[in-house]
Amino acid sequence: MKRLTSAQLISSVGDGAYYVSSALYFTLVVGLSPAQVGLGLTAGWAVGSVAGIALGHVADRRGPKGTAVLLALGTAASVTAFLFVGSVVTFVIAACVYACFQCGLGAARQALLAGLIDPAERTTFRARLQALSNAGIAIGAALGGIALALGTREAFLTVFVLDALAFVAAALVLRKVPSVAPVPAREDEPSVAVLRDRPYALLALLNMVMLLYMPLFSLVLPLWISTRTAAPSWLVSAMLVLNTASVVVFQVRVARGVTGLRSASRYARYAGLLLCFSCLVFSFSAMGESAWAAALVLLLGAALQVVGEMAQAAGSWEIGFGLAPEGKQGQYQGLFGAGAAIARMLGPVLLTGLILVGGAAGWVVLGGLFLVAGTLTGPVVRWAERSSQRHDPKDGGAVAQSEQIDGEAVVGDGAVHPERRREVETVG
Structure with missing residues (x-):
């Protein structure tokens, strides 16, 4: 495409x-x-x-x-x-x-x-x-x-x-681009079914928490470096280049490890750990008066952060797509994608107050949020799979996206995707 x-x-x-x-x-x-x-x-x-x-x-x-x-x-x-x-x-x-x-x-x-x-x-x-x-x-x-x-x-x-x-x-x-046929609404379902899908809404919320890393390079780290560390202010540019180049070069490779909802949940857990560790490393950058030491600590934190960012992205894409029913991808992606808009809206105010005022303790709190959100993603994904809404279209919820037939993962219309045969996704 x-x-x-x-x-x-x-x-x-x-x-x-x-x-x-x-x-x-x-x-x-x-x-x-x-x-x-x-x-x-x-x-x-x-x-x-x-x-x-x-x-x-x-x-x-x-x-x-x-x-x-x-x-x-x-x-x-x-x-x-x-x-x-x-x-x-x-x-x-x-x-x-x-x-x-x-x-x-x-x-x-x-x-x-x-x-x-x-x-x-x-x-x-x-x-x-x-x-x-x-x-x-x-x-x-x-x-x-x-x-x-x-x-x-x-x-x-x-x-x-x-x-x-x-x-x-x-x-x-x-x-x-080729057209995708519209899906007419059924008379017995609500106009916006995603609003009744509680596990998916909770996953969108957890995804929003994970996306709080977005304002770090644009706002928080520049202010943190200039006011709390001995590192040169231009270092934020080097960190941004590191982040951008890493995503361009490695994001596809990282995403290849996600082949289903189980691996996506695992990646979300890894992302929470990595983002938590990156916050802890950033907090150490304010200790000492050596510019070089502070710069090395900040670059290490940036490296951990971008790996966590790529893992989070890969896991969230699989979850966002995999738990949305065919024919309702637009509204489901609209809810899941709202996390980015809310992170842009609340992130600057929340993180500047948390980190620039709270200092190292603020970094610890932010890291804890990442850790909790990443850890909870797996159980909520399993809840979403078990949800009765995914088995009864009349509820206005999502239809089951995966079933287990003869030990193989089957999606949507029953076609078996070879890429998923090694990792069977079960419902219920």
Whole structure:
């Protein structure tokens, strides 16, 4: 599916340019205060996390391909709207619209992927998308860095135009992707069945907790390094390069170890341990006055963090896809993907208060959260498999995604996937 990967790469370039330069554009060019920018982005991602579920449901019912194309164009339009922001009110409105389109687009693209890619290959394919996404973001960040270096209004506006054009180009590429047939709703089921699927909702919550690592490199670690350690401030750039390059090179290899829900649960447990250890290592970076020692400790923590990040991603993709019923992938991916939006919304406030105020104790608490979330994922996955909702479509829940027939794993329509024969997934 080269067109799916191409669309992901193109839109990621635009995202990278936007992420790097948007905050300074809104403060230096538009004239908003940092608090106002934070308020607008928080409101935007809060609304977007809810809209993603509804728009994912639209993708299920109307077809994910057409929905993804329209949402990509809508994202381009919302980015363009930022060029005309002149007050707090218009910024909040634009941020909400932008987040809605972004969250909805993510759910629609995931539903499209689920409809086009064999279930046994979804996690590996998603890993390829993630690697390309990181590469695209790195390219976009470099372009955004040019705007930061120039610091002019024209340079920032060019970045926003580039971002909008990237999403238009991605929409044009998505138009050439094969279609996935929409699934009409049954009269005896609720319109949004995922809201009644309690184990899946709990897994989405645990996934959100694990995704709290997202604000570390963009906000927490730069502030931690500059205020609490003797390490040079430029070290955060080296850590970000390490993170991005590792995901580009190793994410697909890591994901190959996930072949079913059992291995996905194991990877989630490993991710919780690794992320916990990385937090403990980061806490030691404030001890001592040697810049080199602090730098080495921080790089070690960053290495542990990125391995945990890749393990968490691989496990969560398999869980998110594997426990979602066919025909409802859009709304289920909308709920599961809401974790990223909520982590973006709550993470900066939560982690800056926890770590910059709490110091080493804050790192320990964060590590504990990662450890608990990773450990609980396995039991909740087993609960989801046992759930009666997965055996009775009339409940409005998910239909059982895996059965055991003659000792082999069978998915959906009864076709046996050779890749899963070594790891039999049982229900009940």
